[in-house]
Amino acid sequence: MRIQTSRAVRAITAAVAVGLIATACSSERTDEAKGGEKDTFVFAGAGDPGSLDPALASDGETFRVTRQAFEALLEHESGGSELVGGLAETWESNPAGTVWTFNLRKNVKFHDGETFDAAAVCANYDHWFNWKGTYQSSAVSYYWQSIMGGFAKNEDAEAPKANYKSCTAKDAGTAVIEVNEASANLPGGFSLQALAIHSPKAIKEYEKQDATAKGDAITYPKYSQEAGTVAGTGPYKITKWNKGNKEVSLARFDDYWGAKAKVKNLVFRTISTEETRRQALQAGDIDGYDLVAPADIKTLEGEGYEVPTRDVFNLFYVGMTQSKNKALQKPEVRQAIAHAIDRENIVKTQLPEGGKVATQFMPDTVAGFSDKVKEYPFDTNKSKQLLKDAGESKLSLEFCYPTEVTRPYMPAPQDMFELMKADLEKAGITVVPKAMKWAPDYLDATEAGSCALHMLGWTGDFNDGFNFIGTWFAGKDKQWGFDEAKVFDSVNAASKVTDPAGRVEAYKTANEAIMEYLPGLPISSSPPAIAFAKNVNPPKVSPLTQENFAEVSFK
Structure with a gap:
């Protein structure tokens, strides 16, 4: 930082x-x-x-390292976003999109000498599905919950319903994964580092250790914090x-x-x-x-x-956690924050050539981007008036930002924070800064909804609009702390459209619903x-x- x-x-x-x-x-x-x-x-x-262990992570710095050691069933073409075979040479689904069959590569070894086969694939998926305790925290198992839902036995009432059903080793070279409902996250989710395949021998060692939590602080299992146990292909x-x-x-x-x-x-x-x-x-x-x-x-x-x-494939945003501060539950306050921040200035002064102001929660390179969303241009006076209308002229908000990190969507986090802080203060909002170390403190705190305002972003995992808007707005999420059926329903409805052209139009409708509600403020997209x-x-x-x-x- x-x-x-x-x-x-x-x-x-x-x-x-x-x-x-x-x-x-x-x-x-x-x-x-x-x-x-x-x-x-x-x-x-x-x-x-x-x-x-990439299954316990959700950040790019972790995945940059683990991607060199672990492989998933599917991968992306080198230098591109098209799905290609990974540990599975070929794959197919049934017409309903609920049964996925993977024809696996032969003669693949894990780093610890174990043989890769269909049983190894199922050992991984069943291991994640049967996580308990702190492993069910969204800060620990973020991607599993995003792609496969909850667990064999949910211990948290807010955990999503499980979509994973089973994994079967049809034979040594064929793994069959079944889900309860078709999802826009598949097959792209099978390419995630968080769902990369580990040695079954290593998994047995993993299962001897627990992650623990005290408040927002999570202690990760020892095997994931030192070399020697983890083993990929x-x-x-x-x-x-x-x-x-x-x-x-x-x-x-x-x-x-x-x-x-x-x-x-x-x-x-x-x-x-x-x-x-x-x-x-x-x-x-x-x-x-x-x-x-x-x-x-x-x-x-x-x-x-x-x-x-x-190429541009990311989004930077300011998150507003409504459950953390009741003032943020007022639409006028969220709109005031949006009008207060000079996004053009951030793009001009902080991003490389080719950076763009964001109007919605996906970059314009993703199919489903809408040119009809409600926009919130920079206007300090309008921001002040909205705060007055909401009875929040003396609003004070804690604003968390990360240290010791640079991300593709935010090249200089503190500099970007200072610009936004100054903008908000010009509109009459008192900003209480809270700096936190990126990993794991900041990531865990934002996932848990511990910050009224925070700055985060997203680089797409695969090329589907649901990988952006579905990441945040498919259901209740502690990071945002709101429950708005119109937003959730529009996002989930889009994910279930099977016709590609129809799905794109449904994503546009979802983007329009999201920006009308304004759960947070998309700031920019950047070509890192x-x-x-x-x-x-x-x-x-x-x-x-x-x-x-x-x-x-x-x-």
């Missing part, structure tokens, strides 16, 4: 940080200088992963998580079923600020990094670095950039931020 300090202090801080990074990497540079072939690719992300295996140095190390899996990774070792390092990541690349201490500051793109390109920009050293042949960049680092090589 970039701290608001003087330019001189920022430069000193960055220089010290780069010096530390250089020390950590000195052995790698020495080996290369001696004439040895460089065998370690070091990539800098903006935040720490939260877990080595990917081109790399996780060998070490050095939390002190903010590094996760992976080694090439030589028994991988597909094309072997081109570089022997892979290291993901956390460098929280954009400036320090850039300086580390320029100093030769890392080989690539994500979320390049908009102002740095042309500088790096001019120096010969490769800085590809991903990623940078690589001059001696690197980079992977294909993905609009879903699903880069496969096994494609990386050194020139």
